[in-house]
Amino acid sequence: METLTWDQRPNLIKKRSNAKSFSNQSVEPESLHLVIEAARRTPSYMNEQPWNFIIITNGDADNYQNLLECLAETNITLARHAPVLMLAVARLNFENDGGRNNYAFRDLAQAVSNLASRASVLGLQTHQMAGFDAAMARSRFQIPDGHDPVAVIALGYPMGGPSWQPDQPQREESSDLRRSIESMAFAGKWGQPATLPSPKLQPCP
Secondary structure (H helix, E strand, O other): OOOOOHHHHHHHHHHHHOOOOOOOOOOOOHHHHHHHHHOOEEEEEEEOOEEEEEEOOOOHHHHHHHHOOEHHHHHHHHHHOOEEEEEEEOOEOOOOOOOOOOHHHHHHHHHHHHHHHHHHHOEEEEEEOOOHHHHEEEEEEOOOEEEEEEEEEEOOEEEEOOOOOOOOOOOOOOOOOOOOHHOOOEEEOOOOEEOOOOOOOOOOO
């Protein structure tokens, strides 16, 4: 189920675009385990593993509502349809000497990226949200000093049919709003676009 041939991997990355709708199907505990296991196995600087995830399903009505209320208004409409919400938290300091870990946010981002990739392989989708009240989240979920709430992640199965819920505001969409490779990858010096022909991918034998 999780084995990908070489020609499938680019599609996995494309599928990881932020979800725009969720079905009401529950996420199985076993699938949640696999998603978090992917984050757990992420390499990190000095093996600090400076991440935590507060996982809340819509069956936990009080905590689910508490986290929803931390979100910016523009995110609530989508997030309230997701069966699972997760609060991603970075531990800011090294465990051994208490010094500042300047790589904590980078490592958390890597863990979330692995989490999202595993979710895609399992047929799930994610929507990551930075628009939330971190101070409110810290208070409501008793996050200790030395830890920063960084993002809320909605997780669930995709909605069949139209990608927008009826009560969601419509946005003008493009087939690809990503920057071109030439605008972000330079050859040899700043501003000189790299010429990178698209490869012809072959399935693994």
